[in-house]
Amino acid sequence: MVKYPQGVSPFVNQADEKNWSQMQQPAKHRHRRGVDFSDRGMTLEQQLNESNKYYLAKGLAVVHKKPTPVQIVKVDYPKRSRAVIREAYFRQASTTDYNGVYRGYYLDFEAKETRNKSCFPLKNFHPHQISHLQACLEQDGICFTVLKFVTLERYFIVPASIVIAAWKNPDHSSISLEEIISSSIELQCGYRPPLPYLDAVDRLIEGRK
Amino acid sequence: MVKYPQGVSPFVNQADEKNWSQMQQPAKHRHRRGVDFSDRGMTLEQQLNESNKYYLAKGLAVVHKKPTPVQIVKVDYPKRSRAVIREAYFRQASTTDYNGVYRGYYLDFEAKETRNKSCFPLKNFHPHQISHLQACLEQDGICFTVLKFVTLERYFIVPASIVIAAWKNPDHSSISLEEIISSSIELQCGYRPPLPYLDAVDRLIEGRK
Numbered sequence: 001m002v003k004y005p006q007g008v009s010p011f012v013n014q015a016d017e018k019n020w021s022q023m024q025q026p027a028k029h030r031h032r033r034g035v036d037f038s039d040r041g042m043t044l045e046q047q048l049n050e051s052n053k054y055y056l057a058k059g060l061a062v063v064h065k066k067p068t069p070v071q072i073v074k075v076d077y078p079k080r081s082r083a084v085i086r087e088a089y090f091r092q093a094s095t096t097d098y099n100g101v102y103r104g105y106y107l108d109f110e111a112k113e114t115r116n117k118s119c120f121p122l123k124n125f126h127p128h129q130i131s132h133l134q135a136c137l138e139q140d141g142i143c144f145t146v147l148k149f150v151t152l153e154r155y156f157i158v159p160a161s162i163v164i165a166a167w168k169n170p171d172h173s174s175i176s177l178e179e180i181i182s183s184s185i186e187l188q189c190g191y192r193p194p195l196p197y198l199d200a201v202d203r204l205i206e207g208r209k
Numbered sequence: 210m211v212k213y214p215q216g217v218s219p220f221v222n223q224a225d226e227k228n229w230s231q232m233q234q235p236a237k238h239r240h241r242r243g244v245d246f247s248d249r250g251m252t253l254e255q256q257l258n259e260s261n262k263y264y265l266a267k268g269l270a271v272v273h274k275k276p277t278p279v280q281i282v283k284v285d286y287p288k289r290s291r292a293v294i295r296e297a298y299f300r301q302a303s304t305t306d307y308n309g310v311y312r313g314y315y316l317d318f319e320a321k322e323t324r325n326k327s328c329f330p331l332k333n334f335h336p337h338q339i340s341h342l343q344a345c346l347e348q349d350g351i352c353f354t355v356l357k358f359v360t361l362e363r364y365f366i367v368p369a370s371i372v373i374a375a376w377k378n379p380d381h382s383s384i385s386l387e388e389i390i391s392s393s394i395e396l397q398c399g400y401r402p403p404l405p406y407l408d409a410v411d412r413l414i415e416g417r418k
Contacts, residue, residue, distance in 0.1 A: 062344045064304055069276035070294065085279065085297035095273055099308060101315035104349030108310070135271045140313030 042194060044111050044148040048098065051193035055102075061198060063100030063107055069093050095132045096143075102198060105205060106141040108133065108160075113148045119174040120147055120158075122167055130167050133160040142204055146187075146197060147180065155187040156180050157200035251403060253320050253357040257307065260402035270407060272309030272316055278302050304341045305352075311410060315350040317342065317369075322357045328383040329356055329367075331376055339376050342369040351413055355396075355406060356389065364396040365389050366409035 042050070048065070055061040074087035096110040110133075112124050133143045143160035158175075162183045166172045185200040251259070257274070264270040283296035305319040319342075321333050342352045352369035367384075371392045375381045394409040 056344065059344070059347060062341070062348055062350070067276045067278035067300075067302075068281075070279050070281075070297070072277070072279075083299060085294065085299070088279070088294035088297055090292060090294070091276075093276075101317070101345055101348040101350040104315070106310035106313070106315040132271070135265065135268070136310050138268060139271055139310040141271070141310040 044113050044146065044195075047189075047194040048111055048146060048197075051195045051197060052098075052100075054193040055198060061100060061102035061107070063098055063102070065098050066093065066095065092126065092128070094128055096129055102142075102201060103205075105201075106136070106139070107201065108136045108141050108143045109146055111146045111148075113150050115150050116174075117149065117151050117177075119176045120149075120180060121174045122163075122172060125163065125167060130164055134164055137161065137164075142201060142208075144201075144204065146195070147184070149177070153189075155189065155195060156184040157187060157197060157204070158184040159204060253322050253355065253404075256398075256403040257320055257355060257406075260404045260406060261307075261309075263402040264407060270309060270311035270316070272307055272311070274307050275302065275304065301335065301337070303337055305338055311351075311407060312414075314410075314414060315345070315348070316410065317345045317350050317352045318355055320355045320357075322359050324359050325383075326358065326360050326386075328385045329358075329389060330383045331372075331381060334372065334376060339373055343373055346370065346373075351410060351417075353410075353413065355404070356393070358386070362398075364398065364404060365393040366396060366406060366413070367393040368413060 045065070052061075052063045052065070055063065069091040070085075070088045071091050072085055072088045074085070076084045076086050078084065096108055098111065099106070099108045101107065110125075110129055112120070114120050114124065136143045137160055145158045145160065145163055147156045147158050148154075149156075158180060162175070162179075166175045166179075185203055187195060187197060187200055190196050254274070261270075261272045261274070264272065278300040279294075279297045280300050281294055281297045283294070285293045285295050287293065305317055307320065308315070308317045310316065319334075319338055321329070323329050323333065345352045346369055354367045354369065354372055356365045356367050357363075358365075367389060371384070371388075375384045375388075394412055396404055396406060396409055399405050
């Protein structure tokens with residue numbers, strides 16, 4: 001039997017994910033004086049995790065972030081204590097970060113942030129993410145990217161088809177903000193949920209009919 | 210940028226999962242003389258992973274096993290080398306092991322093995338797996354358990370509703386083989402895919418209409 005850290009509920013795992021992703025990222029300005037910021041200093045991942053928690057609690061959707069894939073090499077099993085992983089390596093995920101179910105529909109999406117103000121560079125995508133989105137689209141999944149222009153504080157639900165088409169165009173190394181505005185659904189930050197992306201998903205589903 | 214082990218394709222990660230799950234499990238008889246065994250010594254997880262690879266390659270479904278959730282505490286970043294996780298702990302997953310999309314349907318399932326010959330003990334389920342299956346059912350997902358009676362070499366697709374009902378019945382500590390036979394779909398092992406579970410999923414979808 002695998003033992004878990006004492007005093008830590010194994011079910012509240014998103015907090016750990018959050019702390020870990022903050023450790024990995026370079027320090028950012030988290031408080032800016034005189035600026036009205038509606039995202040309240042949360043990273044996109046935190047906003048999505050909070051939104052997913054809200055949607056789950058309200059019975060509206062079941063969407064989870066997948067755990068970071070890790071290749072485990074060495075584990076210690078100390079007596080009277082929980083197993084400790086002593087050597088492991090990060091692996092590249094073979095899928096996108098988020099998936100789940102909403103009103104019978106399969107949702108699959110990736111979350112991306114850019115500090116660029118005029119376009120979204122396509123180098124932010126790995127080839128396997130594109131092929132995964134393509135494969136899910138072929139199975140009639142609802143697939144998209146949640147894109148955050150950090151500096152502009154603007155959020156978009158970009159349909160996967162737009163990203164895949166741009167990715168396949170050898171002349172494209174990015175998607176311009178204008179293209180995104182015309183092909184995507186802009187999200188307004190909220191309080192509960194912080195990022196009400198299901199409203200945009202409803203429109204994607206409507207558009208497909 | 211996260212570096213990956215040299216010479217290891219980051220996209221072929223199921224092999225690693227397999228090796229790891231073998232390390233974790235007690236040694237088993239993997240070759241039995243004079244016994245006709247159609248599962249060719251694979252664990253249920255291996256059979257499912259191989260089946261999912263086959264379904265993905267054929268464009269039939271996109272189903273992946275989720276990575277083992279790990280709480281990372283300490284990471285070394287050696288110069289000129291990839292990051293090494295030096296302290297981490299296993300966490301309990303908040304969902305089931307497998308999910309994905311098939312013909313527009315959301316699939317969600319758990320894989321369970323038992324060496325019991327007459328029933329499936331319900332203690333094999335964690336409470337959070339039951340509540341996750343329940344939440345996914347409420348969103349019209351196709352939810353089930355792939356159950357392997359290891360000694361009998363029999364495989365069943367048990368609808369999640371059956372497991373949830375038995376779990377909620379205080380008089381039930383297990384589901385008998387007879388109940389499983391009458392309420393589930395038995396699978397025959399194959400070669401490609403090793404476990405053709407989509408055939409049973411088709412019947413679950415038909416039964417829902």
